[in-house]
Amino acid sequence: xxxxxxIVLDNRPQGEATTGNFKLVQSETPTLQDxxxxxxxxxxxxxxxxxxxxxxxxxxxxxxxxxxxxxxxxVGEVVESRHPRFAPGDKVVGMGGWQEYSVVNAQExxxxxxxxxxxxxxxxxxxxxxxxxxxxWYGLVKIINPKAGETVVVSAATGAVGSAYAALAKARGCRxxxxxxxxxxxxxxxxxxxxxxxxxxxxxxxxxxxxxxLKQACPNGIDGYxxxxxxYILDAVLLRSNAFARVAVxxxxxxxDGQPLPLANPALILVNRLKIEGFIVSEHMEVWPxxxxxxxxxxxxxxxxxRETVAQGIEAxxxxxxxxxxxxxxxxQLVKLI
Amino acid sequence: xxxxxxIVLDNRPQGEATTGNFKLVQSETPTLQDxxxxxxxxxxxxxxxxxxxxxxxxxxxxxxxxxxxxxxxxVGEVVESRHPRFAPGDKVVGMGGWQEYSVVNAQExxxxxxxxxxxxxxxxxxxxxxxxxxxxWYGLVKIINPKAGETVVVSAATGAVGSAYAALAKARGCRxxxxxxxxxxxxxxxxxxxxxxxxxxxxxxxxxxxxxxLKQACPNGIDGYxxxxxxYILDAVLLRSNAFARVAVxxxxxxxDGQPLPLANPALILVNRLKIEGFIVSEHMEVWPxxxxxxxxxxxxxxxxxRETVAQGIEAxxxxxxxxxxxxxxxxQLVKLI
Numbered sequence: 001x002x003x004x005x006x007i008v009l010d011n012r013p014q015g016e017a018t019t020g021n022f023k024l025v026q027s028e029t030p031t032l033q034d035x036x037x038x039x040x041x042x043x044x045x046x047x048x049x050x051x052x053x054x055x056x057x058x059x060x061x062x063x064x065x066x067x068x069x070x071x072x073x074x075v076g077e078v079v080e081s082r083h084p085r086f087a088p089g090d091k092v093v094g095m096g097g098w099q100e101y102s103v104v105n106a107q108e109x110x111x112x113x114x115x116x117x118x119x120x121x122x123x124x125x126x127x128x129x130x131x132x133x134x135x136x137w138y139g140l141v142k143i144i145n146p147k148a149g150e151t152v153v154v155s156a157a158t159g160a161v162g163s164a165y166a167a168l169a170k171a172r173g174c175r176x177x178x179x180x181x182x183x184x185x186x187x188x189x190x191x192x193x194x195x196x197x198x199x200x201x202x203x204x205x206x207x208x209x210x211x212x213x214l215k216q217a218c219p220n221g222i223d224g225y226x227x228x229x230x231x232y233i234l235d236a237v238l239l240r241s242n243a244f245a246r247v248a249v250x251x252x253x254x255x256x257d258g259q260p261l262p263l264a265n266p267a268l269i270l271v272n273r274l275k276i277e278g279f280i281v282s283e284h285m286e287v288w289p290x291x292x293x294x295x296x297x298x299x300x301x302x303x304x305x306x307r308e309t310v311a312q313g314i315e316a317x318x319x320x321x322x323x324x325x326x327x328x329x330x331x332x333q334l335v336k337l338i
Numbered sequence: 339x340x341x342x343x344x345i346v347l348d349n350r351p352q353g354e355a356t357t358g359n360f361k362l363v364q365s366e367t368p369t370l371q372d373x374x375x376x377x378x379x380x381x382x383x384x385x386x387x388x389x390x391x392x393x394x395x396x397x398x399x400x401x402x403x404x405x406x407x408x409x410x411x412x413v414g415e416v417v418e419s420r421h422p423r424f425a426p427g428d429k430v431v432g433m434g435g436w437q438e439y440s441v442v443n444a445q446e447x448x449x450x451x452x453x454x455x456x457x458x459x460x461x462x463x464x465x466x467x468x469x470x471x472x473x474x475w476y477g478l479v480k481i482i483n484p485k486a487g488e489t490v491v492v493s494a495a496t497g498a499v500g501s502a503y504a505a506l507a508k509a510r511g512c513r514x515x516x517x518x519x520x521x522x523x524x525x526x527x528x529x530x531x532x533x534x535x536x537x538x539x540x541x542x543x544x545x546x547x548x549x550x551x552l553k554q555a556c557p558n559g560i561d562g563y564x565x566x567x568x569x570y571i572l573d574a575v576l577l578r579s580n581a582f583a584r585v586a587v588x589x590x591x592x593x594x595d596g597q598p599l600p601l602a603n604p605a606l607i608l609v610n611r612l613k614i615e616g617f618i619v620s621e622h623m624e625v626w627p628x629x630x631x632x633x634x635x636x637x638x639x640x641x642x643x644x645r646e647t648v649a650q651g652i653e654a655x656x657x658x659x660x661x662x663x664x665x666x667x668x669x670x671q672l673v674k675l676i
Binding site for chain 1 (some may be wrong): 572588617
């Protein structure tokens with residue numbers, strides 16, 4: 001038994017999300033049943049998809065229930081176990097939620113996975129060698145499927161997904177161009193993440209300006225695009241797309257608050273014979289082993305050195321999450337819980 | 339040599355196309371060179387893609403040059419030949435353009451194809467057993483790829499593409515729902531073309547109304563959609579799409595005049611994990627033999643009985659073409675030239 005601080009969803013956002021949507025509660029962890037494991041979380045992952053779950057409206061997933069602990073990926077250490085495959089001290093990754101401890105029914109497949117921290121720091125299992133990394137891998141490899149020499153673009157370039165995307169695309173011989181907010185992020189993208197170029201959308205705040213910047217950064221046009229954002233950024237990329245370009249749609253962060261977010265010119269789908277495909281990485285578990293193996297090698301060999309922004313303590317999670325939605329984080333956004 | 343009436347593009351449309359964009363001219367057919375064939379056209383095909391060619395703006399194809407004969411598919415009869423594989427009397431299909439005769443360099447692959455009119459009337463090689471039929475086949479079979487029991491939808495349902503789509507979808511065990519303009523077309527779609535239901539977009543003239551009608555006609559949701567139109571019809575279909583639905587984009591007729599035609603809610607691509615793919619059938623010549631074989635059998639067996647609207651004489655082509663863009667035709671729009 002331990003004192004467990006938890007963040008629950010108290011009420012749903014009206015438009016923009018605020019810290020008032022969340023509530024901190026505290027409880028004692030329950031006595032373990034057979035097959036259960038008690039995990040102490042070291043890090044909580046904050047990810048844009050969580051914003052979608054806060055809405056009541058139809059989406060691909062059930063909405064986050066009110067009054068329950070916010071969902072989220074976690075890494076931590078087993079402190080007590082009534083399951084034969086887990087022992088105290090094991091490092092594990094799971095979906096423990098916004099709280100300091102979780103009790104896991106470890107017999108259910110996929111609930112808890114032991115990880116090796118010899119070459120990969122524990123926190124990276126929430127980023128480059130976790131769900132965001134596999135997300136980048138699926139969109140790039142399975143949807144965009146680029147040939148060497150092609151130009152591929154990603155928005156939110158310095159985030160956990162964008163960082164992995166750059167390393168995976170360079171490994172395939174592509175020209176890779178990022179879109180990010182601010183000169184620091186753009187410099188980091190080129191100097192540290194291996195992007196060939198990075199465009200600051202804060203400097204290019206409308207369709208025409210961004211489209212011009214893309215033309216310069218992608219002199220041979222765009223063959224693949226990984227969409228994390230939506231809005232005029234998608235419009236600008238489609239304007240610069242080559243025939244038979246592929247667009248992997250992973251996020252529409254610009255639309256989470258409910259504002260209308262039209263696509264200006266869908267006729268380009270026909271004109272450029274585009275393929276646009278939405279996906280959710282948790283529906284493609286069959287690719288995870290292959291993807292995680294490549295991502296682990298990229299991190300282990302130093303070719304992918306993901307940056308992290310770390311907030312301290314569960315109380316800091318709501319503010320850090322809202323900052324993530326505004327792009328205030330730099331690299332993978334985590335909350336450290338020990 | 340023969341007197342040849344021709345329609346050339348005289349000037350480009352400013353917004354909506356008008357008869358004033360075209361000009362009738364007359365010339366003598368030239369003396370044949372070696373390998374050339376003189377074809378007398380029996381029918382000219384009018385198709386929505388021609389409107390796109392009239393614009394100067396970037397598209398997948400070169401714009402129709404000013405002062406030259408409008409492009410278009412034709413069927414006819416060889417009247418003179420200096421090519422060993424063609425003889426006077428042969429029935430042929432080609433891209434003869436908006437004129438009564440054409441001189442074809444028959445040695446160039448794909449320029450002229452002999453057809454058998456034993457079981458299939460000559461004009462159908464411009465429709466169900468020609469480019470529109472193969473267009474329906476490619477979108478349905480290669481992009482939507484439906485399973486038996488799935489629900490597939492098509493706009494412009496009673497046109498040449500829509501008619502073939504219905505027969506092909508029924509042959510695959512699908513529920514097939516059309517969208518067309520007016521009660522006559524909708525009744526014809528159900529009674530003659532085999533649609534399970536057909537929605538009159540003139541009765542359902544906005545997103546909400548059409549979306550409700552689709553819900554009734556597609557009680558299990560929509561798994562595949564063949565897009566000929568664009569605009570609010572596409573928005574309504576996406577609202578009713580199931581997870582993993584596929585959309586084949588073949589036309590955006592609603593946008594040809596240059597008016598903005600946004601897609602209202604592209605976030606549905608992610609929410610429903612849609613795959614949206616634009617295509618041009620002439621870029622997939624490898625499927626034509628298989629597609630034409632199936633379409634010929636459907637016509638020969640009476641399972642596909644396409645309707646035609648026939649204008650008389652080359653002078654009538656511009657007016658008939660503008661009517662096609664307004665949906666005034668009923669079935670495949672042709673111009674009879676003999």
